Amino acid sequence: xxxxxxxxxxxxxxxxxxxxxxxxxxxxxxxxxxxxxxxxxxxxxxxxxxxxxxxxxxxxxxxxxxxxxxxxxxxxxxxxxxxxxxxxxxxxxxxxxxxxxxxxxxxxxxxxxxxxxxxxxxxxxxxxxxxxxxxxxxxxxxxxxxxxxxxxxxxxxxxxxxxxxxxxxxxxxxxxxxxxxxxxxxxxxxxxxxxxxxxxxxxxxxxxxxxxxxxxxxxxxxxxxxxxxxxxxxxxxxxxxxxxxxxxxxxxxxxxxxxxxxxxxxxxxxxxxxxxxxxxxxxxxxxxxxxxxxxxxxxxxxxxxxxxxxxxxxxxxxxxxxxxxxxx
Amino acid sequence: xxxxxxxxxxxxxxxxxxxxxxxxxxxxxxxxxxxxxxxxxxxxxxxxxxxxxxxxxxxxxxxxxxxxxxxxxxxxxxxxxxxxxxxxxxxxxxxxxxxxxxxxxxxxxxxxxxxxxxxxxxxxxxxxxxxxxxxxxxxxxxxxxxxxxxxxxxxxxxxxxxxxxxxxxxxxxxxxxxxxxxxxxxxxxxxxxxxxxxxxxxxxxxxxxxxxxxxxxxxxx
Numbered sequence: 343x344x345x346x347x348x349x350x351x352x353x354x355x356x357x358x359x360x361x362x363x364x365x366x367x368x369x370x371x372x373x374x375x376x377x378x379x380x381x382x383x384x385x386x387x388x389x390x391x392x393x394x395x396x397x398x399x400x401x402x403x404x405x406x407x408x409x410x411x412x413x414x415x416x417x418x419x420x421x422x423x424x425x426x427x428x429x430x431x432x433x434x435x436x437x438x439x440x441x442x443x444x445x446x447x448x449x450x451x452x453x454x455x456x457x458x459x460x461x462x463x464x465x466x467x468x469x470x471x472x473x474x475x476x477x478x479x480x481x482x483x484x485x486x487x488x489x490x491x492x493x494x495x496x497x498x499x500x501x502x503x504x505x506x507x508x509x510x511x512x513x514x515x516x517x518x519x520x521x522x523x524x525x526x527x528x529x530x531x532x533x534x535x536x537x538x539x540x541x542x543x544x545x546x547x548x549x550x551x552x553x554x555x556x557x558x559x560x561x562x563x564x565x566x567x568x569x570x571x572x573x574x575x576x577x578x579x580x581x582x583x584x585x586x587x588x589x590x591x592x593x594x595x596x597x598x599x600x601x602x603x604x605x606x607x608x609x610x611x612x613x614x615x616x617x618x619x620x621x622x623x624x625x626x627x628x629x630x631x632x633x634x635x636x637x638x639x640x641x642x643x644x645x646x647x648x649x650x651x652x653x654x655x656x657x658x659x660x661x662x663x664x665x666x667x668x669x670x
Numbered sequence: 671x672x673x674x675x676x677x678x679x680x681x682x683x684x685x686x687x688x689x690x691x692x693x694x695x696x697x698x699x700x701x702x703x704x705x706x707x708x709x710x711x712x713x714x715x716x717x718x719x720x721x722x723x724x725x726x727x728x729x730x731x732x733x734x735x736x737x738x739x740x741x742x743x744x745x746x747x748x749x750x751x752x753x754x755x756x757x758x759x760x761x762x763x764x765x766x767x768x769x770x771x772x773x774x775x776x777x778x779x780x781x782x783x784x785x786x787x788x789x790x791x792x793x794x795x796x797x798x799x800x801x802x803x804x805x806x807x808x809x810x811x812x813x814x815x816x817x818x819x820x821x822x823x824x825x826x827x828x829x830x831x832x833x834x835x836x837x838x839x840x841x842x843x844x845x846x847x848x849x850x851x852x853x854x855x856x857x858x859x860x861x862x863x864x865x866x867x868x869x870x871x872x873x874x875x876x877x878x879x880x881x882x883x884x885x886x887x888x889x890x891x
Contacts, residue, residue: 347722348741348787374783377744378764390741394788422843427851438846442868443835444771444780578846578867 343380350392354521354554360391362523362552369393369554371414372448374441375457383467384458384474398556401425407562410519413452413555417507418443420451429563432587435570436510442579452555455508455518455535456547459501459609460581462486472498473543488647489581492655493639494608499543500645503536503610504581510570512611513587513603517559523552532558536610543609566591566599567666573606573658582606584655586662590621592670597621597630600663604638607655614638626667631660695797695810695825724787730755731799739786746770746781749796757797757826761870768869771827771834772796778834780868797826800833809833812886813879820873828869832883835865839887857887 351357361367366388370376379385398412401423409425420426421437441449463469463481470479482490482500490500511532518530535547549555572585585605591598600621604612617637624630635656642652722741727734730753737752746763749755749772758781761769765783772781773795800807809829812818819825836857844851847864855861862880871879 343742345721346741347720348724350790370785370788373785373788374765374780377783377785381763390785392788418838418843422838422841424852427844431851434844434851435846438844442765442768443838443865444768444778444831444868445765445783447777447834448779448784578864 344383344386344388346387347389348392349389350395352395354396354398354556355525357391357393357396358521358523358525358552358554360389360552361554362550364389367391371450371453372416373453374445374448375453379458379465382465384465393554404559409560411451411558411560413450413557415451416447417441417449417451417454418446420507421446430510430514430560430568432513432568432570432589433507433510433560435568436506436572436585436587439570439572439582439585440506451507451558454505455511455532455555455558456549457503457505458546460489460504461501462489464501473501473539473546476542476544483645486647487645489583489606490645490648491609492607492642492644492648492651493612494538494610496539496541496543498541499539499609501539501543501609502606503608504606505611506570506572506582506585506605508532508536509585509603509605509611510587511558511560512613513589513601514560514564515601516561518555519557519559520549520553520555522550528553532611533613539609546609564589564591564601567669569662569666571658571662571665573654584651584658586655586658587611588659588662588666590663590666592626592667595625595670597624597626597667597670600634602634602638602659602662604655604659607639607642607651612638614640621663626663626670628660631663632656634663635659695806695814695822695829726786726790728786728789728792728794730794731796737786741785741787743786744782745772745774745784745786745789745794748786749781749794755796755798758830759823759826761824761827766870767824767827768831769824769827771831771869773830773834776834776837778831795830797830800829807833808889809836809883809886812882812889816878816882816885817875818879818882819871819875824869824871824873828866828871828879831866831869832879832886835862836883836887839865857884859884862887 368387370390399414400412402410404410417437421434426434463471464473469481491502516532518535520528566589569588572582574580582605587603589601600618617634639655723738724741725738727736758772759769761767763782765780770782774792809832845864847860862883
């Protein structure tokens with residue numbers, strides 16, 4: 343690990359300023375991803391700004407009946423929050439399906455959103471990687487690419503975003519509250535937080551240097567059945583090959599609304615509005631479910647080892663929709 | 671042996687030492703080592719632009735500690751290399767195996783994936799701090815009783831993780847296999863296995879680990 347200097351500011355403004363004004367500075371919260379990467383010298387910050395003691399660790403109700411989740415709320419605490427378990431089951435399940443008990447006790451809400459890909463070549467500093475070393479090339483295109491993206495990728499990067507939590511938050515249309523280094527607040531819809539790689543895969547979000555996430559807000563509880571289904575190589579403690587977060591409202595043999603976000607297949611949580619619109623008013627059943635699956639992976643391409651994800655994603659969507667409308 | 675004596679929690683520290691399972695269950699501290707050894711800074715690499723150090727104060731196994739550490743020092747390295755608590759093990763050093771699990775404020779974490787400087791004023795408990803004098807912690811006793819290990823390398827992490835896991839369950843936390851998220855199911859095999867999936871056992875002593883945890887959970891809840 344490279345040496346770094348350290349500070350523990352006592353306000354959000356001071357933390358934002360510390361990272362904005364010092365090249366090579368990074369925030370550290372739970373540290374479970376950052377330190378992992380620092381040990382391998384994939385991440386080489388020269389200065390760490392400890393935000394763990396900032397007052398951003400509570401879950402509270404918003405004026406409109408939704409929830410505000412502080413940036414430092416630990417994944418385990420959020421999953422266990424009675425309000426989340428009762429009204430946002432898809433989020434609780436997504437959190438509980440990620441990492442391990444120990445990691446969830448450390449990992450934070452903001453850190454989870456900003457975690458880096460688990461692409462093998464991003465982690466291997468002896469191999470080219472455009473995300474780690476811009477311009478060096480993408481080793482995954484012709485390498486082992488079983489865990490890689492089938493939609494949203496580019497010729498420069500086919501890495502996936504590994505989060506489960508973010509996929510559920512995408513289905514819920516969460517909003518990300520931030521503070522800029524100049525003190526101004528900016529609210530970012532979660533759909534816009536993460537960028538697609540294009541020719542600059544090293545830039546993963548629209549956040550400016552020093553812009554700090556302070557909270558994530560959820561809308562008031564949604565009608566319908568909430569499901570998070572994760573398909574992976576082990577039953578526990580593994581990243582998703584494909585995951586589906588869904589909130590489906592179906593009554594009297596008709597689907598009234600459907601929100602479907604996919605994980606494990608793209609550089610960001612993947613949602614396709616046209617696929618959801620097509621389900622509105624549809625009769626639950628295989629034809630509608632298959633069509634939704636097709637629309638969700640429209641334009642997909644595999645890179646060899648990950649070709650199976652194109653079919654797996656569609657089958658998982660159909661299975662989740664079937665389960666969600668069983669009682670309708 | 672009477673039935674009473676066969677109860678795992680009837681075992682004492684001395685009996686365990688005599689039985690030879692001491693390293694794994696109690697954690698091994700060389701007598702006096704923690705108190706005598708001065709903190710030693712890790713080697714400085716020539717490429718370092720400048721090593722920074724930072725003061726840290728925390729309570730480890732009931733004793734207040736004040737150290738000045740290279741900022742890079744993980745909590746695990748502080749415990750092992752600076753304080754002599756070698757119970758927490760460095761397995762993968764990347765949060766994948768759970769051998770380094772300790773309790774911070776009663777919550778289980780991977781001590782390899784956090785920095786010592788992030789734990790100012792925190793209270794740390796390692797496997798060495800679980801027993802009450804001569805009396806084993808019920809989880810330690812249950813691991814002995816059920817033979818919940820073979821080589822013992824993962825055992826300190828398994829036991830600390832299990833202690834933290836039971837507190838989480840007691841507080842009402844659900845797991846992925848909890849069918850109804852608003853319910854509070856008992857700790858059956860499936861719940862224990864899911865909640866303990868962050869602790870890997872290379873010897874695959876899982877059936878006995880699950881039995882030990884189930885037993886201890888019944889005894890302590």
